[in-house]
Amino acid sequence: MKLTVLGCWAPYPRVSGACSGYLLQDKGKNLLIEAGNGVLSRLIQHIDLQELDAVIISHLHPDHIMDIYCLRHAVESANREGRMNKLLPLYLPSGPAEDFNRITSFTKAFKINIIDHLLEPREETIAGLKVSFMPALHNLPCYSMKIEGSKRFVFSGDTAYNPNLVKFTAGAEVFLCEASGLDKDAEYLKENHLTARQAGELAREAGVKELMITHFYPEYILSELQNQAEQGFGQKVLLAREGANLEF
Numbered sequence: 001m002k003l004t005v006l007g008c009w010a011p012y013p014r015v016s017g018a019c020s021g022y023l024l025q026d027k028g029k030n031l032l033i034e035a036g037n038g039v040l041s042r043l044i045q046h047i048d049l050q051e052l053d054a055v056i057i058s059h060l061h062p063d064h065i066m067d068i069y070c071l072r073h074a075v076e077s078a079n080r081e082g083r084m085n086k087l088l089p090l091y092l093p094s095g096p097a098e099d100f101n102r103i104t105s106f107t108k109a110f111k112i113n114i115i116d117h118l119l120e121p122r123e124e125t126i127a128g129l130k131v132s133f134m135p136a137l138h139n140l141p142c143y144s145m146k147i148e149g150s151k152r153f154v155f156s157g158d159t160a161y162n163p164n165l166v167k168f169t170a171g172a173e174v175f176l177c178e179a180s181g182l183d184k185d186a187e188y189l190k191e192n193h194l195t196a197r198q199a200g201e202l203a204r205e206a207g208v209k210e211l212m213i214t215h216f217y218p219e220y221i222l223s224e225l226q227n228q229a230e231q232g233f234g235q236k237v238l239l240a241r242e243g244a245n246l247e248f
């Protein structure tokens with residue numbers, strides 16, 4: 001499996017940066033997870049659009065979906081010009097209605113699949129990979145996801161501390177987890193997001209091999225987030241940055 005970070009910022013990017021987006025590749029398949037602003041231009045640095053097999057969106061906040069609107073046009077053009085001959089499978093939650101209805105109106109680009117109907121213990125095969133979803137704790141409907149192919153990968157989505165995430169993540173080779181703040185921000189974040197230390201603690205409790213933290217507010221010093229995540233995890237933690245990749 002190979003994970004490539006396309007964007008790591010939230011809820012707005014640093015200079016020349018991109019919001020949430022990750023390319024996961026396994027067995028010749030290409031899966032895009034999240035499509036925040038700036039992600040599409042980075043995706044096509046790595047693969048041709050027609051090589052993309054599916055897209056999964058954890059939730060419909062702007063920093064996770066804005067490039068869906070660009071991707072729609074790219075897919076429509078590719079189909080019209082014969083470079084592509086398929087609707088792109090797109091997995092997303094069913095709300096909030098306004099965003100969901102707009103995105104699902106792009107019927108010439110996407111084959112829509114609603115994650116709400118695919119929750120654990122059910123599994124879905126997406127881009128040849130076994131994918132299961134679990135509700136996250138966030139102020140919009142949001143899902144954590146486990147993706148199993150040649151290895152096991154878990155992505156937290158945006159979430160507050162969720163004890164269910166420990167079991168869900170158990171035994172993952174790589175856990176990509178949001179880390180939206182420092183210890184001092186715990187009170188502010190507690191309903192919707194994790195601190196870096198909490199991300200580390202979840203990873204330690206789940207016994208994952210490798211933790212990569214992401215979903216950074218641009219104003220933070222990333223080494224401070226990394227330090228607190230490492231204190232929680234008890235070992236080295238990777239920082240998601242555009243272009244970083246991890247083969248496992």
Ligand SMILES: [Zn+2]
Pocket residue numbers: 010011061063064158215
């Ligand atoms: Zn977010």
Ligand SMILES: [Zn+2]
Pocket residue numbers: 059061138158
């Ligand atoms: Zn969010």
